[in-house]
Amino acid sequence: MASMPTVTDVALAAGVSRQTVSNVMNSPGIVRAGTRERVESAIAELGYRPHASARRLRTRRSSTIGIRLDPMIDGISGSVLDRFLHALTEQADKQGLRVLLFTATGPEDEITQLQRLNDGADVDGFVLTSTFAGDPRTQWLIDNGIAFVTFGRPWGENDVNDPQHLWVDVDGAAGLHEATRAAQDAGARRIGYIGWPRSSDTGEDRRRGWREAMRERGDVTEADLAALEVVTVDGVAEGTAAMKQLQRAAGRLDAVLCASDSLALGAMIANPGRVPVTGYDNTPVAAAIGLSSVDQSVHEVAEGVLELLTGEFAGHVNGAPESVTPRHRMVTPRLVTRAFAAIPMEGD
Amino acid sequence: MASMPTVTDVALAAGVSRQTVSNVMNSPGIVRAGTRERVESAIAELGYRPHASARRLRTRRSSTIGIRLDPMIDGISGSVLDRFLHALTEQADKQGLRVLLFTATGPEDEITQLQRLNDGADVDGFVLTSTFAGDPRTQWLIDNGIAFVTFGRPWGENDVNDPQHLWVDVDGAAGLHEATRAAQDAGARRIGYIGWPRSSDTGEDRRRGWREAMRERGDVTEADLAALEVVTVDGVAEGTAAMKQLQRAAGRLDAVLCASDSLALGAMIANPGRVPVTGYDNTPVAAAIGLSSVDQSVHEVAEGVLELLTGEFAGHVNGAPESVTPRHRMVTPRLVTRAFAAIPMEGD
DNA sequence: CGAATTTATTTGATCGATCAAATATTTTTT
DNA sequence: AAAAAATATTTGATCGATCAAATAAATTCG
Numbered sequence: 001m002a003s004m005p006t007v008t009d010v011a012l013a014a015g016v017s018r019q020t021v022s023n024v025m026n027s028p029g030i031v032r033a034g035t036r037e038r039v040e041s042a043i044a045e046l047g048y049r050p051h052a053s054a055r056r057l058r059t060r061r062s063s064t065i066g067i068r069l070d071p072m073i074d075g076i077s078g079s080v081l082d083r084f085l086h087a088l089t090e091q092a093d094k095q096g097l098r099v100l101l102f103t104a105t106g107p108e109d110e111i112t113q114l115q116r117l118n119d120g121a122d123v124d125g126f127v128l129t130s131t132f133a134g135d136p137r138t139q140w141l142i143d144n145g146i147a148f149v150t151f152g153r154p155w156g157e158n159d160v161n162d163p164q165h166l167w168v169d170v171d172g173a174a175g176l177h178e179a180t181r182a183a184q185d186a187g188a189r190r191i192g193y194i195g196w197p198r199s200s201d202t203g204e205d206r207r208r209g210w211r212e213a214m215r216e217r218g219d220v221t222e223a224d225l226a227a228l229e230v231v232t233v234d235g236v237a238e239g240t241a242a243m244k245q246l247q248r249a250a251g252r253l254d255a256v257l258c259a260s261d262s263l264a265l266g267a268m269i270a271n272p273g274r275v276p277v278t279g280y281d282n283t284p285v286a287a288a289i290g291l292s293s294v295d296q297s298v299h300e301v302a303e304g305v306l307e308l309l310t311g312e313f314a315g316h317v318n319g320a321p322e323s324v325t326p327r328h329r330m331v332t333p334r335l336v337t338r339a340f341a342a343i344p345m346e347g348d
Numbered sequence: 349m350a351s352m353p354t355v356t357d358v359a360l361a362a363g364v365s366r367q368t369v370s371n372v373m374n375s376p377g378i379v380r381a382g383t384r385e386r387v388e389s390a391i392a393e394l395g396y397r398p399h400a401s402a403r404r405l406r407t408r409r410s411s412t413i414g415i416r417l418d419p420m421i422d423g424i425s426g427s428v429l430d431r432f433l434h435a436l437t438e439q440a441d442k443q444g445l446r447v448l449l450f451t452a453t454g455p456e457d458e459i460t461q462l463q464r465l466n467d468g469a470d471v472d473g474f475v476l477t478s479t480f481a482g483d484p485r486t487q488w489l490i491d492n493g494i495a496f497v498t499f500g501r502p503w504g505e506n507d508v509n510d511p512q513h514l515w516v517d518v519d520g521a522a523g524l525h526e527a528t529r530a531a532q533d534a535g536a537r538r539i540g541y542i543g544w545p546r547s548s549d550t551g552e553d554r555r556r557g558w559r560e561a562m563r564e565r566g567d568v569t570e571a572d573l574a575a576l577e578v579v580t581v582d583g584v585a586e587g588t589a590a591m592k593q594l595q596r597a598a599g600r601l602d603a604v605l606c607a608s609d610s611l612a613l614g615a616m617i618a619n620p621g622r623v624p625v626t627g628y629d630n631t632p633v634a635a636a637i638g639l640s641s642v643d644q645s646v647h648e649v650a651e652g653v654l655e656l657l658t659g660e661f662a663g664h665v666n667g668a669p670e671s672v673t674p675r676h677r678m679v680t681p682r683l684v685t686r687a688f689a690a691i692p693m694e695g696d
Numbered sequence: 697c698g699a700a701t702t703t704a705t706t707t708g709a710t711c712g713a714t715c716a717a718a719t720a721t722t723t724t725t726t
Numbered sequence: 727a728a729a730a731a732a733t734a735t736t737t738g739a740t741c742g743a744t745c746a747a748a749t750a751a752a753t754t755c756g
Contacts, residue, residue: 052468054712120400402742
């Protein structure tokens with residue numbers, strides 16, 4: 001194939017100027033209908049495709065968003081970020097945006113990467129995941145005026161309402177509230193909770209949902225609530241241990257909610273009494289085992305992230321007032337209810 | 349911050365010409381040491397970063413590889429491609445390459461996307477996954493002289509040795525051969541196999557490994573071999589059904605190998621006799637349940653893919669002889685042995 | 697030592713698109 | 727119908743880097 005045609009080739013073929021061809025592609029509204037059609041058929045005829053890099057050089061825009069791929073978390077829930085990535089790519093595609101991956105060895109290195117991608121005009125903005133309190137990346141991005149949206153709310157005291165920090169998050173409390181309600185509606189009263197250490201903000205959020213739903217129903221005492229809760233780090237074996245502990249401490253158990261599918265899977269293993277267990281993240285494992293689980297609706301998150309991000313792009317270009325768009329979005333997860341397809345049990 | 353410095357700024361600061369700055373970055377060998385150092389410190393001083401799009405426009409190279417993200421397979425084994433993606437991104441990063449994602453609704457649409465990305469100089473080449481016999485994408489890429497490497501060998505008759513088709517694949521037969529041997533070495537003689545329909549090339553490959561290892565040991569008859577095999581489509585429930593069928597048909601069973609972790613998980617559920625089950629893909633589920641599994645070593649695959657691909661880039665540039673580099677690479681998977689952490693059993 | 701080579705460095709042109717400003721065309725107004 | 731305003735289209739410059747060819751400097755050679 002001879003080299004790709006350029007705007008000039010198209011202009012020649014259509015009997016107009018380069019700029020008119022450019023206008024047909026970027027602001028069709030200002031080109032007269034007849035001219036536009038002529039140009040459009042020339043484009044089709046020649047099979048013209050704009051050269052992305054040339055356009056970027058001139059416009060200083062890349063139509064690409066960068067996202068860091070974590071150095072492979074080999075856990076069951078690692079797939080949530082992967083699912084988010086899928087959803088993000090699909091949504092981005094619909095808007096003509098591309099997704100560029102990068103990796104980093106740590107926070108400082110990541111900032112280096114962010115800088116490289118931004119300075120090289122490789123990306124227009126970033127999507128950050130796995131944010132944490134006092135995350136240096138967000139501050140750096142804000143300081144440098146680079147567009148970004150985080151999947152995960154900022155956990156610092158006043159950061160949640162920081163107008164410079166756009167974020168989308170899943171309302172874990174609502175998810176556990178719903179799961180608790182579902183169990184209660186099914187007749188359960190003593191509903192246990194296997195959660196993460198108090199240092200985890202995400203964990204606290206989910207725990208709160210359970211506690212509030214339990215309190216609202218008002219049929220368990222504070223002491224009961226304390227006995228119905230076990231704290232552990234994430235993991236399948238940890239879930240099994242926690243389940244045993246819970247059974248000892250709580251006496252009768254009508255249902256158990258867990259902060260993750262890993263814990264839930266572990267809990268199922270030490271569950272001869274067939275107590276209904278609910279996990280969190282709706283991972284493939286939950287689907288395979290037939291475990292109820294709270295689904296984070298990554299599609300909605302991806303949609304929100306892109307809306308905020310493209311809004312930010314627009315703002316940067318037109319200098320539109322900042323107050324027009326909401327600065328964040330909270331997505332409500334939904335409970336996926338499953339009947340046990342199989343109940344794993346501890347050996348012997 | 350004032351706008352980014354350019355080569356000209358650096359040149360001015362270092363008291364040299366633009367081109368010399370460019371040379372320091374791209375062919376340091378031809379710049380005298382003293383000059384080079386002067387330029388390097390000017391670069392550091394000004395915090396200069398090359399503008400990727402400008403470079404691409406001129407060089408017609410993007411240092412970016414494209415890969416399609418499948419529209420979310422919600423199965424347990426979908427994660428293999430995700431793990432490969434992680435590995436690929438990490439490896440690519442080491443070589444200064446970026447990974448660009450895209451999606452497509454089907455083969456024709458994917459070809460459109462490939463064309464768009466290629467014509468727009470967005471990518472230098474592609475990595476294809478999930479190839480199948482008579483895949484239109486590979487032919488199109490070959491016809492258009494676009495660099496690509498597939499993860500997965502071409503399954504057509506003569507395609508495997510097609511010098512235009514670079515590929516990396518995992519030797520599924522070797523993986524099952526090893527798994528079979530491991531079971532035999534542990535004393536098992538009647539080793540069942542739950543596989544996929546014969547129409548699956550990948551499935552046939554794995555099945556062959558099992559059959560050959562069984563035949564080599566020579567302690568089961570052909571009739572036994574037939575009785576020890578069950579064919580089914582992939583899935584957890586399907587695995588459970590297949591396991592039951594196998595137990596009925598085979599009589600005594602010392603071990604069971606499966607074509608996937610999904611099947612293996614299913615088999616475990618209908619496994620009151622605690623027969624050792626081995627899966628394939630070493631997914632997080634296998635790790636969580638404590639299931640032996642054949643690991644595809646995505647890192648090695650990613651490494652091989654990039655070596656072939658960058659070799660291809662070089663070939664395209666220098667017109668180097670094609671015979672220098674091997675045209676494909678077969679990666680040998682390794683068996684990950686685990687003791688059952690938990691044995692799922694069918695409810696009642 | 698001066699000519700012939702080799703090695704370093706610089707200059708002008710270019711990649712393909714869009715911006716900004718100038719010119720041409722059409723429409724509206726008086 | 728001429729002047730003013732609005733709309734279309736074109737032209738020249740530019741984004742930032744690298745290529746190709748020209749020049750300058752250092753090295754080797756006779």
